[in-house]
Amino acid sequence: MTAQPSEKLMVFEKVGVTYGTGDDGTEALQPTDLTLSKGDFLALVGPSGCGKSTILKLVSEVLAPTTGNIFFSGRELGATPIRVGMAFQSASLLPWMTVRDNVMLPLKIVPPFKADYRAKRRGEYRERVDALLEKVGLIDFADNNTWELSGGMMQRANLCRALIHEPDLLLLDEPFGALDQFTREELWQTLQELWIETRPTVILVTHDLREAAYLASRICVMSPRPGRIVDDSVIDFVRPRDIDLVFEPDFVALVQRLRNKIVHTPNIRKRNAA
Numbered sequence: 001m002t003a004q005p006s007e008k009l010m011v012f013e014k015v016g017v018t019y020g021t022g023d024d025g026t027e028a029l030q031p032t033d034l035t036l037s038k039g040d041f042l043a044l045v046g047p048s049g050c051g052k053s054t055i056l057k058l059v060s061e062v063l064a065p066t067t068g069n070i071f072f073s074g075r076e077l078g079a080t081p082i083r084v085g086m087a088f089q090s091a092s093l094l095p096w097m098t099v100r101d102n103v104m105l106p107l108k109i110v111p112p113f114k115a116d117y118r119a120k121r122r123g124e125y126r127e128r129v130d131a132l133l134e135k136v137g138l139i140d141f142a143d144n145n146t147w148e149l150s151g152g153m154m155q156r157a158n159l160c161r162a163l164i165h166e167p168d169l170l171l172l173d174e175p176f177g178a179l180d181q182f183t184r185e186e187l188w189q190t191l192q193e194l195w196i197e198t199r200p201t202v203i204l205v206t207h208d209l210r211e212a213a214y215l216a217s218r219i220c221v222m223s224p225r226p227g228r229i230v231d232d233s234v235i236d237f238v239r240p241r242d243i244d245l246v247f248e249p250d251f252v253a254l255v256q257r258l259r260n261k262i263v264h265t266p267n268i269r270k271r272n273a274a
């Protein structure tokens with residue numbers, strides 16, 4: 001197995017996933033090559049069931065590939081611990097903790113921060129949490145219970161919790177899927193600001209093509225199951241991106257192109273059977 005160049009953060013080499021075995025097996029991901037560089041903001045889009053979440057499970061080591069290899073910083077994934085931040089559609093904040101304590105949680109449990117947690121939780125860590133809450137407009141709610149927050153505020157707190165420990169990888173699975181359009185657009189801007197400031201490497205799974213085009217620096221379109229990457233585009237709209245960008249002709253044309261790619265990419269099984 002050859003080591004990968006270290007400037008590439010993550011490399012998929014012919015990575016395939018089949019759930020189950022034999023006749024009952026479900027091929028979710030065809031052997032796939034994918035390279036992620038440090039600081040990329042990659043959006044994965046495609047029809048339901050194409051394997052987007054499967055890729056997130058692979059990257060977060062919840063699932064091992066059936067075939068192929070994954071490398072992280074030039075070494076096989078799993079060889080060294082990587083720091084991952086995650087945010088999903090359900091904010092899953094802990095209701096018995098305040099907003100501040102929820103955001104501080106990764107500093108309590110993730111190395112190397114946890115070693116100093118007791119000493120720093122009232123000083124340096126608290127300042128760090130409060131600075132992030134200030135940035136996303138939640139500082140006045142730091143001592144509130146999470147059930148006192150609106151859906152949009154919960155997702156702001158959720159983003160803070162996913163970023164507070166400076167993850168090597170930020171994994172976002174439909175994080176704004178349950179929000180109304182206006183709140184969602186506000187959160188796009190918040191996430192963009194956080195990304196520009198700290199440049200984490202992000203993989204965003206979304207069904208919302210405008211969200212992908214507004215936020216991402218790169219978009220991969222996947223085919224219907226068994227998933228494969230059928231389009232890989234660099235998105236180079238100037239940053240910071242204003243929300244009015246979504247009405248610009250180039251933006252609308254991009255969303256239309258992505259949509260056509262998704263709608264018109266045949267299911268390989270059906271095509272082969274025809």
Ligand SMILES: Nc1ncnc2c1ncn2[C@@H]1O[C@H](COP(=O)(O)OP(=O)(O)OP(=O)(O)O)[C@@H](O)[C@H]1O
Nearest residue numbers: 019020026028047048049050051052053054055225
């Ligand atoms: N544990 C499992 N056992 C069997 N099949 C599975 C399992 N998990 C996922 N699948 C199947 O693998 C395929 C890919 O699933 P995955 O959740 O990655 O798709 P997705 O693109 O994230 O879908 P969605 O957009 O609907 O969330 C789907 O057809 C799904 O039914």
